[in-house]
Amino acid sequence: MAEIKGPDDGVQIDLISGERMDGLASMEKIRIILDGVRDGNIVILEEGLSPDEESRLIEVTMTEISPDEFNGIEIETYPKSETADQSILDRIMGKESTKKLTVIGPANQIETLHKDETLISALVSRK
Amino acid sequence: MGLLTNLRDSISRAASTLFSEEDPKRIGIYGPPNAGKTTLANRIARDWTGDAVGPESHVPHETRRARRKENVEIERDGKKVTIDIVDTPGVTTKVDYTEFLEHDMEKDDAVRRSREATEGVAEAMHWLREDVDGVIYVLDSATDPFTQVNTMLIGIIESQDLPVLILANKIDLEESSVQRIRNAYPQHETIPLSALEGDNMDEVYDKIAEYFG
16 A cells, blocks of 8 residues: 655545455455554555454464554444344355445554444544 | 375365365354453363463453464264364453553563553454454453453344354352343353353353353
């Protein structure tokens, strides 16, 4: 993604479409997210990650935390996933729907102010 | 001799495969930092084996390695349920060593603790994907259960079709609200308890036998 900001210009927000993420392997998705977040960007995924990918994102984030450099991530999605309404057969057949807008940012720059089933309100600060 | 040993090994392997259904189920104790996971693991282990699992502390990330207590035999209604308890580090998406400095820790110790904590969380996630047969999810009923980590972890557990029992811990605290947890995760049964005081442990053991037996 093109670098368009100077050091004090503000906070870069990358909105990544579901279409762009669709063709990627799990680790490629995680790399896109963490590379963006480690650069101080806010990454917004149109369709979110699967539970397995979320689990791997936590694991990889942990391995990259480094004192005084990277404290980890803040991640927010709407709480109710559509998976609860799906049949086990759909999930086994890989038809699991995980389409939920997801916001991810550096833990030291993003703070969730309010969250409910329909609204995520966050405060983003510069580095 | 070699042939005999090989034959014995083969029979032993076949037998262990045949009887693998009998192996104790590995039950992971999961939840955010400071929910009382180790206090609960110690309570269960002490009640049924006489030993503890690990040290407890009010400082977050006291447990930085998954610890397994094997063959915990729980007796309910004349039947025995044998489980392995896996006490896991509290799951989070961020670890800031400066938070440990507030607990009278030197910088070197705080940095080391944060490094161990991150390794521990990664280990806990790996156990969850690969190595547990069921989950006891522990929440501090005196704090807001509606956090992203809780939502994500419960989603991950559900996606793996693992049986999960939600425990609302710390009901001995004045600010405790079990209903808040029931409202946040209505799709699961929530059992109140105080692992510290030992309140309502009978119901907890009944449910462990029901869910994981």
